[in-house]
Amino acid sequence: MDTDAEISERDRSPDPVAGPEQRSRFALFSWLSGGGPWRRVGLLAAVCVTCVALLSAFVVQPFLIPSTSMENTFKVGDRVLVNKLAYRFGDAPQRGDVVVFDGTGSFVEEEPSSNPVTSLLRSAFAAVGLAEPAETDYVKRVVGVGGDRVTCCDKRGRIKVNGQPVDEDYLYPGDAPSQVPFDIVVPEGKLWVMGDHRSASRDSRDRLGAPGGGYVPEDKVIGRADWIGWPLNRLRSLHRPDVFARVPEPGAAHGSARGDG
Numbered sequence: 001m002d003t004d005a006e007i008s009e010r011d012r013s014p015d016p017v018a019g020p021e022q023r024s025r026f027a028l029f030s031w032l033s034g035g036g037p038w039r040r041v042g043l044l045a046a047v048c049v050t051c052v053a054l055l056s057a058f059v060v061q062p063f064l065i066p067s068t069s070m071e072n073t074f075k076v077g078d079r080v081l082v083n084k085l086a087y088r089f090g091d092a093p094q095r096g097d098v099v100v101f102d103g104t105g106s107f108v109e110e111e112p113s114s115n116p117v118t119s120l121l122r123s124a125f126a127a128v129g130l131a132e133p134a135e136t137d138y139v140k141r142v143v144g145v146g147g148d149r150v151t152c153c154d155k156r157g158r159i160k161v162n163g164q165p166v167d168e169d170y171l172y173p174g175d176a177p178s179q180v181p182f183d184i185v186v187p188e189g190k191l192w193v194m195g196d197h198r199s200a201s202r203d204s205r206d207r208l209g210a211p212g213g214g215y216v217p218e219d220k221v222i223g224r225a226d227w228i229g230w231p232l233n234r235l236r237s238l239h240r241p242d243v244f245a246r247v248p249e250p251g252a253a254h255g256s257a258r259g260d261g
Helices: 004-012 020-034 036-058 116-127
Strands: 060-064 079-083 098-102 137-144 149-152 159-161 164-166 182-185 190-194 221-230
Touching: 060 221, 098 190, 137 149, 137 159
Parallel strands: none
Antiparallel strands: 060 079, 079 221, 098 137, 098 221, 137 190, 149 159, 149 182, 159 164
């Protein structure tokens, strides 16, 4: 049995020396508590910004609509949420999908030069939908995929895909499917894209005869526009229209085609 003297001596002995893990925890606790509420608020804000940046980089990115080329599907100022996982696991863009893509090499010859600091700030704000996207980023609807023959137009003014007329009910009211006649075959691994407001859209048609022919490589697609997230009165999800459901798969031969790139 311990005597009173032994108990008293044990009580006066120093505490065990804290290990590195304990010291680091104590230092973190002291840093958080010593700085007051503003330090904790700042840390929380930094964590939130980091999470939003990671989400935007790999999962869903807000995209500010800067022009009228996709009316009435999108209006200027809409924040569209782009699903970056839509084509990440083997799926490919389909006819009717609205996609955001990097137009370098297809819609623009090369990326325009700009101030690195300005570009970084703009990219940061664009990543959360607070600034217009990069000048090389575009949003359009997929009308033809690899192997498709897309022509304009039949006697009723409709675009045909693989010989099947398509009634594009998403077009801007009063717009013709195209004022520019064309007859093209989409190369494998590429896309033929057009805006929904055809008379106000610079799309694949404008690049006919140019290097690349206006075709967008599938690997340049950033993601699929799946939702409108802002403003709240336009909050909705987007679905692939069924107007392409009757389009047959491309045949082995298409005959002659104009505008191949």
